[in-house]
Amino acid sequence: MYRYDEFDARFVADRAAQFRDQVRRRLDGTLSEEEFRPLRLMNGLYLQLHAYMLRIAIPYGVLGSQQLRQLAMIADRWDRGYGHFTTRQNIQFNWPKLADVPDILDALAAVEMHAIQTSGNCIRNVTTDQFAGVAADEVEDPRPYCELLRQWSSLHPEFSFLPRKFKIAVTGAPFDRAAVKVHDIGLRMHRNEAGEPGFEVIVGGGLGRTPMVGKTVRDFLPVAELVPYVTAIMRVYNRFGRRDNKYKARIKILVHEIGVDAFSELVEAEYRAGDHAAGIELAVGEVERIAAYFAPPAYEDLPERDPGHMARLFENRDFARWVRQSTAPHTVRGYSIANISLKPIGGIPGDASSAQMRAVADLADRHSFGEIRVAHEQNLVLPNVPKRDLFALWEGLVEADLGTPNLGLVSDIIACPGMDYCSLATARSIPVAQAISRRFADLALQSDVGDLRINISGCINACGHHHVAHLGILGLEKRGVESYQITLGGSGDENAALGQLLGPGFAADEIVDAVEAVVRVYLADRRGPEERFLDFFRRVGIKHFKEAVYVPV
Amino acid sequence: MSLFKHGEWTTDDWRFVADDEPLPAVGPKIVTLARLQGDDGEYLFHCGCPLGVRLESGEPVEALEPWLNRLSLVALGFPAFVDGRAFSAAAILRQRHGFAGEIRAVGNVLVDQHAFMLRVGFDAFEVAEGRALESWRTALLDVPFAYQYDDTASTPVQSIWQARRSGSLQAGELQAAE
Numbered sequence: 001m002y003r004y005d006e007f008d009a010r011f012v013a014d015r016a017a018q019f020r021d022q023v024r025r026r027l028d029g030t031l032s033e034e035e036f037r038p039l040r041l042m043n044g045l046y047l048q049l050h051a052y053m054l055r056i057a058i059p060y061g062v063l064g065s066q067q068l069r070q071l072a073m074i075a076d077r078w079d080r081g082y083g084h085f086t087t088r089q090n091i092q093f094n095w096p097k098l099a100d101v102p103d104i105l106d107a108l109a110a111v112e113m114h115a116i117q118t119s120g121n122c123i124r125n126v127t128t129d130q131f132a133g134v135a136a137d138e139v140e141d142p143r144p145y146c147e148l149l150r151q152w153s154s155l156h157p158e159f160s161f162l163p164r165k166f167k168i169a170v171t172g173a174p175f176d177r178a179a180v181k182v183h184d185i186g187l188r189m190h191r192n193e194a195g196e197p198g199f200e201v202i203v204g205g206g207l208g209r210t211p212m213v214g215k216t217v218r219d220f221l222p223v224a225e226l227v228p229y230v231t232a233i234m235r236v237y238n239r240f241g242r243r244d245n246k247y248k249a250r251i252k253i254l255v256h257e258i259g260v261d262a263f264s265e266l267v268e269a270e271y272r273a274g275d276h277a278a279g280i281e282l283a284v285g286e287v288e289r290i291a292a293y294f295a296p297p298a299y300e301d302l303p304e305r306d307p308g309h310m311a312r313l314f315e316n317r318d319f320a321r322w323v324r325q326s327t328a329p330h331t332v333r334g335y336s337i338a339n340i341s342l343k344p345i346g347g348i349p350g351d352a353s354s355a356q357m358r359a360v361a362d363l364a365d366r367h368s369f370g371e372i373r374v375a376h377e378q379n380l381v382l383p384n385v386p387k388r389d390l391f392a393l394w395e396g397l398v399e400a401d402l403g404t405p406n407l408g409l410v411s412d413i414i415a416c417p418g419m420d421y422c423s424l425a426t427a428r429s430i431p432v433a434q435a436i437s438r439r440f441a442d443l444a445l446q447s448d449v450g451d452l453r454i455n456i457s458g459c460i461n462a463c464g465h466h467h468v469a470h471l472g473i474l475g476l477e478k479r480g481v482e483s484y485q486i487t488l489g490g491s492g493d494e495n496a497a498l499g500q501l502l503g504p505g506f507a508a509d510e511i512v513d514a515v516e517a518v519v520r521v522y523l524a525d526r527r528g529p530e531e532r533f534l535d536f537f538r539r540v541g542i543k544h545f546k547e548a549v550y551v552p553v
Numbered sequence: 554m555s556l557f558k559h560g561e562w563t564t565d566d567w568r569f570v571a572d573d574e575p576l577p578a579v580g581p582k583i584v585t586l587a588r589l590q591g592d593d594g595e596y597l598f599h600c601g602c603p604l605g606v607r608l609e610s611g612e613p614v615e616a617l618e619p620w621l622n623r624l625s626l627v628a629l630g631f632p633a634f635v636d637g638r639a640f641s642a643a644a645i646l647r648q649r650h651g652f653a654g655e656i657r658a659v660g661n662v663l664v665d666q667h668a669f670m671l672r673v674g675f676d677a678f679e680v681a682e683g684r685a686l687e688s689w690r691t692a693l694l695d696v697p698f699a700y701q702y703d704d705t706a707s708t709p710v711q712s713i714w715q716a717r718r719s720g721s722l723q724a725g726e727l728q729a730a731e
Contacts, residue, residue: 007713011698018695038634039665121635151700151713157672158644161637238641239613273649282702282714289717 001062001371002147002293004112011154012109015116019043020102027099042122042160044115045101049423054093054101055118056108060128060146060170061089061374065361068372070111072357078104083357085342085350087414087465088167089127089374090118094421116154121162123153123234127169129177130375131337133294134383136329140189140197142172144291145226148283152227159234163241164249166234167206174494179376181205181214181496182468184251185233190220198222203233203263204255205496207462212252213496215260217267227283228276229267236266297369297384302334306388321443322394322405327385336387338368340380340397341404341412345441346434349415350378359400367393377414379407409446410454410519411437414465418458418475425458427475427482428508432456435512440519449519452533468492470533471518472499473511484511486518488545489537500542503550514549521548557689558677565679567605567626583607583628586616598623607659610638614645621650629675631660640673647674648703664692671708672699
């Protein structure tokens, strides 16, 4: 993984010291809350419903075991013993005291982490495929370009006061695990006919109040041109993006209002107007320097089928179930990618206790070269596990209450914090997720249902990504009571689609029954287990569900 | 108003002339884009004294192209600190047009944006009175490094990418600063 050099270290340390001084001035009254607000937001510190919330960047979801242990320490020392992993591969602490935040930032800087640009109208943490660099289906490793973008976008002088927040996602694999089509900029790596790597550049996707699938503005951008081309996009957005209405300020609205062709022409004209030779040469050198940090670890030469592992699979049904549901093919023979579900039945999606963080850090040291990934589905990943070690890993996970074999199943729910924490929320999300998870607690039932993703947002801002769920739930408030709408048929992958509204909303005590009714329709009417929920939905349409779920009184 | 320029507080020789004011006969003056584009546009240059123009954040910087080589100053307005359009306008003036005159930040100009403004090409700052004037001298040194590359920027802030390439910033210098 990437390691800071002296410059990176100084940059982050100086930034932490600067914020310490700003907090001191806030605490002694020199700065008013109004003056302090933009400064704290530039360092990831929000004021929520009950307390401050600190959002810490986990660049493109890559964590070292020492970093995860430090997050556990922070949770114990300055928070309430747990943290919450987010859909943008970050972690949030919900209860820090303002006076402690400078010490937290110092503790982060000590392990090469920060909270820069995790909030505010700037370029946020760049996200990517949680299997980057090890996925069997990968064309090109996106991590060096993610790190290049992280550095380039950090305290960018021109793009720190954009019309609205800005999110970039990169994938290096044809199967899109990074949801690049629903980001402000999505970058899909592929190769041209000459075999050279480049990016399909997709602009103007997003969720929120006005969900949109992004449009392609360049089919193939040579990798060397990434920084100047993204700069051109950002400049067009910074100049022409709407600033009169914060709900119409994302780049998707600009692309939608002027049309993708006109937008693309503005970007190309901006790009042609500049002289990028020197910048490109510098960025290419930087990528080369960065890429060395992502050289493969010292893999062993292992057989594809480990006899001990095969025997365990045969002997232990629970282990076999976990392996089937939680591991993914690795690019190196004899290795697996192991997913760790942060969705125990009835638990809070994405939450991990400090003890669990330490357990994962230890397991990563023992079985995965000390590296952990955070997935946007709010789960963790150990990217480099020898198949030989999978049983020991599973036992360790079960011991830490992290062995739920529900990855990708109906109880692997994405949920925003909702009204339990968030000042924007109009409904609770977490209790709904917990109740659905308990309703489908039976693992045999979950397996039978198969690939069905539920996402829950507690307000129209859609932080729970309900638009791109197979079954999305949006919590609203109607005349003082919570009302939950269901959307069906959404998808965030390479065939991105937005869910369709099923019909009128359900009360808090009806929503779980409604979800079950949808699932029962699918189970009863599908052609067989091989017809996935999404395929079934695309075949029968929303009307079929509508008739079955809303029974005439 | 106080004017901060080249790291010092300085007196302002320029006068902003609103559209409804008559033009003073002599002295450096700043006019609006509307006046420059209006009937007396060419006349403005005839007195031989330095001319500047003030561009509001929604006005396209491209509109200045016919006059740029004769303008001594461009003032870019910040209606609110969150409105970042002028950052791009300044960058375009320096990078694309090679504008060498003064680029002045006017309006809601905050010390917390000083380093960003310098790095995109601003070199003068009109600051409202009572805005912690002393901190303008020191705030720049808070984070004296930046990643982005820009061969037109001339600021005390060093580009990390360039320093890595050239090795121009040595470890000794880093330690000395700590």
